Amino acid sequence: FAPWADPGAKPYISFENVTKKFGDFIAVNDLSLNIYEREFFALLGASGCGKSTLLRMLAGFDEPTSGRILLDGQDLRGIPPYRRPVNMMFQSYALFPHMTVEGNIAFGLKQDNMPKAEIEARVKEMLRLVKLEQFAKRKPHQLSGGQRQRVALARSVAKRPKVLLLDEPLGALDKKLREETQFELMDLQQSLGLTFVVVTHDQEEAMTMADRIAILDKGEVMQVATPAEVYEAPGSRFVAGFVGNVNMFEGRVAARDAGIARITGASGAEIIVENAGDAETGNAVSFAIRPEKIKVSSRRPEGAVNAMEGEVFDLAYLGDMTVYHVRLDDGQVVKASSLNASRVTEDPLTWNDRAWISFPPDAGVVLTR
Numbered sequence: 563f564a565p566w567a568d569p570g571a572k573p574y575i576s577f578e579n580v581t582k583k584f585g586d587f588i589a590v591n592d593l594s595l596n597i598y599e600r601e602f603f604a605l606l607g608a609s610g611c612g613k614s615t616l617l618r619m620l621a622g623f624d625e626p627t628s629g630r631i632l633l634d635g636q637d638l639r640g641i642p643p644y645r646r647p648v649n650m651m652f653q654s655y656a657l658f659p660h661m662t663v664e665g666n667i668a669f670g671l672k673q674d675n676m677p678k679a680e681i682e683a684r685v686k687e688m689l690r691l692v693k694l695e696q697f698a699k700r701k702p703h704q705l706s707g708g709q710r711q712r713v714a715l716a717r718s719v720a721k722r723p724k725v726l727l728l729d730e731p732l733g734a735l736d737k738k739l740r741e742e743t744q745f746e747l748m749d750l751q752q753s754l755g756l757t758f759v760v761v762t763h764d765q766e767e768a769m770t771m772a773d774r775i776a777i778l779d780k781g782e783v784m785q786v787a788t789p790a791e792v793y794e795a796p797g798s799r800f801v802a803g804f805v806g807n808v809n810m811f812e813g814r815v816a817a818r819d820a821g822i823a824r825i826t827g828a829s830g831a832e833i834i835v836e837n838a839g840d841a842e843t844g845n846a847v848s849f850a851i852r853p854e855k856i857k858v859s860s861r862r863p864e865g866a867v868n869a870m871e872g873e874v875f876d877l878a879y880l881g882d883m884t885v886y887h888v889r890l891d892d893g894q895v896v897k898a899s900s901l902n903a904s905r906v907t908e909d910p911l912t913w914n915d916r917a918w919i920s921f922p923p924d925a926g927v928v929l930t931r
């Protein structure tokens with residue numbers, strides 16, 4: 563499933579040069595973005611970056627100041643929320659407390675004057691979908707947070723919208739339940755064949771669920787890519803730093819030959835990298851590398867192209883992995899993690915030990931922006 567990779571594929575939702583101003587304040591700035599049918603799409607960004615505003619404009623609660631939003635080729639301007647094939651699930655679920663689970667799910671269908679027998683069948687189907695058949699007669703206060711979340715979900719897909727918008731859908735759940743629910747949401751989206759657009763500030767959540775992620779900052783799109791691309795090939799320092807842990811080596815391209823570049827840091831330390839992107843000789847660049855791509859060892863690894871010496875000044879055993887903070891001799895602190903795949907650590911290092919970090923030339927990316 564990768565319609566975005568097909569140049570002939572027609573986007574289902576398009577934001578075209580959308581700007582949204584509140585008074586003088588620009589919440590969304592000339593933003594363009596395509597989302598494809600049946601895609602699970604995440605809008606990821608820090609508080610205030612404009613993600614909810616994008617969702618609200620898609621739902622019809624707000625209109626763009628300029629630019630347009632198309633859904634299946636139709637310009638949405640002026641179309642009221644209830645006439646858009648879009649439904650929104652809010653962070654606060656907003657279940658009716660005096661109604662049973664069934665009643666909550668049936669509410670919108672009744673308002674649409676759907677025949678009674680059809681409503682019953684649809685409610686049953688929805689209860690099965692979210693695995694709440696035996697809770698049909700309960701009221702929201704008799705449910706757990708996760709169950710309430712599923713009722714809200716069932717209610718928001720009962721009318722079979724084409725697009726479901728989810729604003730921080732898992733924000734109220736604890737970590738364990740959130741992880742479970744992420745997979746449930748993905749299953750639900752698959753089985754219903756809907757397009758999901760989810761807003762979140764939680765990068766792990768976006769990485770887990772989404773086919774693609776748009777990373778937003780100050781009302782602008784910084785990058786749109788699959789979770790793997792965002793993590794492995796961030797296009798800018800902002801994206802590299804926003805998603806996951808990263809080490810940044812600052813330096814200048816001393817030489818470049820085809821794909822290989824030699825980067826010299828302020829302290830004179832050198833790094834040899836492949837995939838230097840568009841960096842040219844003389845450019846100030848950052849070399850971004852994830853902690854798990856860095857090996858820590860007590861001796862200089864034989865044949866290592868990139869190796870630097872320092873001292874372990876922090877170390878955390880996290881069960882599945884161990885995280886090391888190594889202070890290099892030039893002062894830079896490097897975070898490295900290694901999986902604890904076997905019970906025996908072959909190279910035990912501890913606080914204040916001398917240590918070498920090393921990594922192959924293709925382990926990170928060179929960033930000019």
Ligand code: ATP
Pocket residue numbers: 584587589607608609610611612613614615616763
């Ligand atoms: P959060 O994760 O905190 O919900 P967000 O990325 O969803 O943040 P938005 O709610 O889209 O952010 O808001 C973007 C910016 O626009 C914020 O700075 C916010 O203060 C501003 N804003 C949103 N709605 C209004 C409004 N009705 N009037 C004035 N400013 C607004």
